[in-house]
Amino acid sequence: MLKSERLVLRDFESHDGAAMLAVESDQETVRYQSFEPRTAGDCDTYIARDLRGRGDDRTCFDLAVTLAENGRFVGRVGLDIKLPEASLGELWFILDRSLWGQGLMPEAVRLLVTFGFQEKGLHRVFLECDPRNRGAIRLAEKLGFVREGQLRAHAFIKGESCDSLFFGVLATEW
Numbered sequence: 001m002l003k004s005e006r007l008v009l010r011d012f013e014s015h016d017g018a019a020m021l022a023v024e025s026d027q028e029t030v031r032y033q034s035f036e037p038r039t040a041g042d043c044d045t046y047i048a049r050d051l052r053g054r055g056d057d058r059t060c061f062d063l064a065v066t067l068a069e070n071g072r073f074v075g076r077v078g079l080d081i082k083l084p085e086a087s088l089g090e091l092w093f094i095l096d097r098s099l100w101g102q103g104l105m106p107e108a109v110r111l112l113v114t115f116g117f118q119e120k121g122l123h124r125v126f127l128e129c130d131p132r133n134r135g136a137i138r139l140a141e142k143l144g145f146v147r148e149g150q151l152r153a154h155a156f157i158k159g160e161s162c163d164s165l166f167f168g169v170l171a172t173e174w
């Protein structure tokens with residue numbers, strides 16, 4: 001569990017499906033994600049797979065973002081340690097659209113990236129996003145991630161081939 005002033009990041013619980021559905025069934029929220037708006041079945045399957053995948057040798061930290069004041073599930077933030085020997089982590093995040101623009105996800109990302117560098121000994125954390133995804137780009141810039149490059153036609157999103165923009169931050173810069 002990771003805590004900040006407004007947020008608690010915790011592991012998924014088996015009853016989180018309905019709250020996850022409320023966030024990830026929204027078309028605009030998943031506009032630049034590689035998946036379609038999620039169904040109830042998708043959310044239940046996703047959470048069940050996460051619960052099964054946890055062990056002592058865990059390398060993927062996909063966490064529920066909840067509000068400290070009332071425990072409400074408002075999104076997800078994740079860090080996948082891709083290459084343990086290279087100490088490299090990939091980051092993702094998604095927040096309930098009604099809460100965009102309040103700096104909540106930067107607060108969540110700051111917690112998880114700090115955990116990755118301090119507790120997991122990562123050297124680098126990166127994220128990949130669509131170059132049209134202004135919210136994700138602004139979040140990365142605000143937290144000091146460096147815009148490292150754009151790969152052409154590297155992703156396939158909502159029926160079209162799209163470029164991928166990469167941002168990264170090193171432990172020495174965090």
Ligand SMILES: CC(C)(COP(=O)(O)OP(=O)(O)OC[C@H]1O[C@@H](n2cnc3c(N)ncnc32)[C@H](O)[C@@H]1OP(=O)(O)O)[C@@H](O)C(=O)NCCC(=O)NCCS
Nearest residue numbers: 029093094095100101102103104105128129134135136138
């Ligand atoms: C990206 C995301 C997590 C940002 O979270 P957040 O808590 O709103 O972050 P911030 O409050 O710092 O806002 C970041 C930027 O989002 C944009 N934004 C804020 N409110 C917005 C709104 N109501 N509608 C559209 N964009 C908005 C702004 O560009 C803002 O930058 P600014 O502060 O310089 O104006 C959130 O927009 C989201 O969940 N998007 C959908 C999922 C997604 O695209 N994830 C990333 C995949 S790589």
